[in-house]
Amino acid sequence: MTEPILVIGGGLAGCEAALKAADLGAPVTLTEMKPAHYSPAHHSPLMGELVCSNSLRSAELASAVGLLKAEMELLGSAVMRAARATAVGAGKALAVDRALFAGWLDRAVRGHPLISVESRRVDELPRLGLTVVASGPLTGEDLAQDLMRLTGCTGLHFYDAIAPIVASDSVDTERAFWADRYGEGGGDYLNCPLDREEWAAFYQALAQAEHTPLKDFESPRFFEGCLPIEVMAARGEQTLLFGPMKPVGLVDPRTGRRPHAVVQLRKEDAEGRLLNMVGFQTKLTRPAQERVFRLIPGLERAEFVRLGSIHRNTFIDAPRVLGPDLRLVASPRLFIAGQLSGVEGYVESAATGLLCGLMAGRLALGQETPPPPATTALGGLLTHLGNTASADFQPSNINWGLLPPPPLPEKPGKRKTPKAERNRALARRALDDLLAWMRSLDLAPATEPPRL
Numbered sequence: 001m002t003e004p005i006l007v008i009g010g011g012l013a014g015c016e017a018a019l020k021a022a023d024l025g026a027p028v029t030l031t032e033m034k035p036a037h038y039s040p041a042h043h044s045p046l047m048g049e050l051v052c053s054n055s056l057r058s059a060e061l062a063s064a065v066g067l068l069k070a071e072m073e074l075l076g077s078a079v080m081r082a083a084r085a086t087a088v089g090a091g092k093a094l095a096v097d098r099a100l101f102a103g104w105l106d107r108a109v110r111g112h113p114l115i116s117v118e119s120r121r122v123d124e125l126p127r128l129g130l131t132v133v134a135s136g137p138l139t140g141e142d143l144a145q146d147l148m149r150l151t152g153c154t155g156l157h158f159y160d161a162i163a164p165i166v167a168s169d170s171v172d173t174e175r176a177f178w179a180d181r182y183g184e185g186g187g188d189y190l191n192c193p194l195d196r197e198e199w200a201a202f203y204q205a206l207a208q209a210e211h212t213p214l215k216d217f218e219s220p221r222f223f224e225g226c227l228p229i230e231v232m233a234a235r236g237e238q239t240l241l242f243g244p245m246k247p248v249g250l251v252d253p254r255t256g257r258r259p260h261a262v263v264q265l266r267k268e269d270a271e272g273r274l275l276n277m278v279g280f281q282t283k284l285t286r287p288a289q290e291r292v293f294r295l296i297p298g299l300e301r302a303e304f305v306r307l308g309s310i311h312r313n314t315f316i317d318a319p320r321v322l323g324p325d326l327r328l329v330a331s332p333r334l335f336i337a338g339q340l341s342g343v344e345g346y347v348e349s350a351a352t353g354l355l356c357g358l359m360a361g362r363l364a365l366g367q368e369t370p371p372p373p374a375t376t377a378l379g380g381l382l383t384h385l386g387n388t389a390s391a392d393f394q395p396s397n398i399n400w401g402l403l404p405p406p407p408l409p410e411k412p413g414k415r416k417t418p419k420a421e422r423n424r425a426l427a428r429r430a431l432d433d434l435l436a437w438m439r440s441l442d443l444a445p446a447t448e449p450p451r452l
């Protein structure tokens with residue numbers, strides 16, 4: 001007998017999960033609290049609402065999010081079909097008419113013969129039945145409390161405090177040096193030293209940089225625990241020099257002296273391809289971050305794979321509470337999808353909804369599903385959710401750094417493979433591996449694989 005599935009939340013992840021599971025033949029009940037209750041960011045009674053921008057970002061395969069979209073299309077993503085059907089001209093990006101987009105998804109869910117929609121708020125998670133929780137970054141208090149009962153107090157976060165991440169091969173190691181404070185540890189930090197003049201220029205630029213205003217529901221009580229870098233700067237120079245930029249215990253091998261200030265970069269992944277700017281969570285605008293942070297010696301040509309941000313955002317501590325197949329370790333009948341799982345962005349939220357719908361739908365039919373290969377963009381998202389290398393887990397967009405290095409031999413003494421060529425090799429391998437994984441599960445591609 002096919003087991004029924006409950007999906008909580010009719011956002012991007014919930015719609016995607018419900019439609020995928022139902023397409024596989026599982027009966028689904030989707031509960032959506034709108035229109036009786038709205039989060040502070042939702043305004044439309046329709047499901048599949050885009051709460052802010054109308055862009056699903058780059059449509060090009062040369063970008064990691066473009067690859068993720070291509071993989072989702074192969075797996076028959078409803079969000080991608082909705083986006084294609086309601087696209088508006090946006091150059092190399094895929095942007096949509098938001099009302100038509102939500103209308104398309106709302107109709108698809110309500111019109112599916114195996115989905116029934118209930119308009120009610122869920123305040124407690126079922127402990128027995130197969131459930132996909134997709135209540136989003138603004139999950140209400142009661143449901144969040146119940147989730148916390150399952151994950152433990154440290155298993156759920158209510159804000160993200162995201163520091164920028166740079167590609168390690170874009171940092172100038174003629175200026176930056178590997179060392180731990182006081183020589184303790186294995187030299188795990190890449191330190192960017194600033195002398196007095198460099199510090200003065202950086203501090204002035206930081207103090208004058210534009211930042212994004214807080215939304216009403218982004219309570220300032222948060223910031224005492226984890227201050228944005230520009231707020232620390234506004235409290236005076238010493239706050240940074242005694243805080244995240246303190247130089248104590250470090251000697252610059254180029255000068256043999258302690259620098260005036262230091263920015264520390266810490267490995268974000270086990271291989272050290274990505275480096276996190278320690279303590280640099282920020283509300284600066286994206287252009288301001290790129291301009292100001294490139295004043296830091298060693299980061300002049302840094303490739304920022306993720307810029308900093310701070311939001312009200314409910315998400316689980318995925319590496320410690322989620323299994324590799326998006327099920328809660330403490331309650332394996334519960335799948336966690338969307339932004340709540342610890343991914344960031346519309347496309348990534350829908351992508352985890354698609355995976356949860358596929359896995360829950362197949363489980364309802366009595367079939368287990370191994371996760372997609374780590375070499376795919378979908379697998380890269382799972383790699384991030386399982387990354388125990390960082391004690392302070394923070395949500396992430398998809399980026400090339402989440403995939404293992406490309407299958408191009410780097411020959412000693414040869415010039416580095418150009419980025420575009422590397423990315424094409426990554427995308428080619430990802431699509432081949434995804435199709436092989438789908439064949440092993442008897443899943444036919446929903447679209448023609450894109451040509452590279």
Ligand SMILES: Cc1cc2nc3c(=O)[nH]c(=O)nc-3n(C[C@H](O)[C@H](O)[C@H](O)COP(=O)(O)OP(=O)(O)OC[C@H]3O[C@@H](n4cnc5c(N)ncnc54)[C@H](O)[C@@H]3O)c2cc1C
Binds near residue numbers: 140143338
């Ligand atoms: C203010 C804000 C702006 C954002 N802007 C962008 C952006 O521009 N671009 C981008 O890529 N990402 C953005 N994001 C991040 C993220 O991609 C989106 O929030 C995305 O909508 C997440 O998808 P989701 O399906 O996980 O959650 P949502 O789309 O939020 O869907 C959750 C659904 O669950 C329902 N729900 C919640 N609790 C319950 C409950 N207890 N019972 C029943 N139903 C419930 C909600 O009403 C909602 O319909 C933004 C996030 C926020 C908070």
